[in-house]
Amino acid sequence: MKIKIDIKSNAIDSLNESFAKYELGENGELKAFKFSILHLSHCIELVLKMYLQTLDENLVFRNCFRKVTKKAKEENVDLLAAFHLLEDEGFDFENLIKGHSNPSTVNVTEALSVAKCEVCTVTGGHFVDQDFENDIDWMKSLRNSIEHFEFEFTAKDVRLCIGRLVRGLDIFTDVFSLFNLEEEIGKDKYHIFEVLADEYEHTLREAKLEVQETKDAIFRGTRPKHQMFIEWNVYTCESCGNDTMIPDSDSSTGYKCTFCDNEESEDIEVDCDICGCPWPNGEMTSWVDTYAYVCPRCDNPEAW
Ligand SMILES: [Zn+2]
Ligand SMILES: [Zn+2]
Incomplete structure (x- = not known):
């Protein structure tokens, strides 16, 4: 005993x-x-x-x-x-x-x-x-x-x-x-x-750490006076609901969720094909045979 x-x-x-x-x-x-x-x-x-x-x-x-x-x-x-x-x-x-x-x-x-x-x-x-x-x-x-x-x-x-x-x-x-x-x-x-x-909690924590680590790595590799030009956004993932969508060079949309690997979000900004201004892609209109992304301002100038 x-x-x-x-x-x-x-x-x-x-x-x-x-x-x-x-x-x-x-x-x-x-x-x-x-x-x-x-x-x-x-x-x-x-x-x-x-x-x-x-x-x-x-x-x-x-x-x-x-x-x-x-x-x-x-x-x-x-x-x-x-x-x-x-x-x-x-x-x-x-x-x-x-x-x-x-x-x-x-x-x-x-x-x-x-x-x-x-x-x-x-x-x-x-x-x-x-x-x-x-x-x-x-x-x-x-x-x-x-x-x-x-x-x-x-x-x-x-x-x-x-x-x-x-x-x-x-x-x-x-x-x-x-x-x-x-x-x-x-x-x-x-x-x-x-x-x-708790597997979920743990994986989520890993996903959040990856967000932070990726951000740190990007900013560390850039000179201070150029840091303002870094495009760093963290979006809420539509698929899992976590704030874990970050820039990813391998992703077709340019963003990927570090928790669930989802790459799609209507919040991801793209440049307007006409004026060049960035807008959330969910608000973009595409014009048949001409432009893939047209921002609301260029699509309907009278309303602005
Ligand atoms: Zn996700
Ligand atoms: Zn525009």
């Missing part, structure tokens, strides 16, 4: 630590993301071990895990079924680690390989989905090549992956009744969890 409590409080500590670094990363200290990932991967490893302990307290030890692997091969069943067979036979796992003062424990991949066997009795679907597994693989590769961190991954990749992992973790701890992530997170870090755990 003591081990269980230690693993849990360690896992929560790592998560809070990961969030603290994440916050620093978001505030511009990019290197902090690296530590955010290290702490998060530690947390995930511990949570997976907690899951193993719900089956048998000793299953976190590699000797016991190997016994299950061997049984699975012998009986040609998956790891979870093999464990239950041993359990039914009354196998004493504790016996395998007796006398070892510091027995080695399983790694993330080994722990996950058991959890992956868990199937929902109602839907028949696996509890651990492929996305969560892929993200854990990504996290492992990142952890292994952490020295090359700055070169191989963009801050946005890292932010989004941390977000997905935290959401996956939230589901995992809930499905296996390990603990309630929401309740365990410190009050001062809760706002970070909230955003990371």
Whole structure:
């Protein structure tokens, strides 16, 4: 019982630590993301071990895990079924680690390989989905090549992956009744969890960050006295309703929503083919065989 409590409080500590670094990363200290990932991967490893302990307290030890692997091969069943067979036979796992003062424990991949066997009795679907597994693989590769961190991954990749992992973790701890992530997170870090755990909020936040980052990049690359000539508009996207439509050189309309990729908006200004003044394209008239965009003033001069 003591081990269980230690693993849990360690896992929560790592998560809070990961969030603290994440916050620093978001505030511009990019290197902090690296530590955010290290702490998060530690947390995930511990949570997976907690899951193993719900089956048998000793299953976190590699000797016991190997016994299950061997049984699975012998009986040609998956790891979870093999464990239950041993359990039914009354196998004493504790016996395998007796006398070892510091027995080695399983790694993330080994722990996950058991959890992956868990199937929902109602839907028949696996509890651990492929996305969560892929993200854990990504996290492992990142952890292994952490020295090359700055070169191989963009801050946005890292932010989004941390977000997905935290959401996956939230589901995992809930499905296996390990603990309630929401309740365990410190009050001062809760706002970070909230955003990371909510995919929409998180993606939207990314979209807004991209608006700001693109703007900063454009203005940074232009001399102060030329900055007044930059055409920088942010429109409200008609498709998703967010203020996230910004100039995009690859877009056919010249604008693209950073949240939903929509390129169309009647608010986007185009130049009048007659007088050259910019107008929202929704108010433009097109004249048959002559002009594609005619502003209201040129279209009906008497009214002005
Ligand atoms: Zn949009
Ligand atoms: Zn005009």
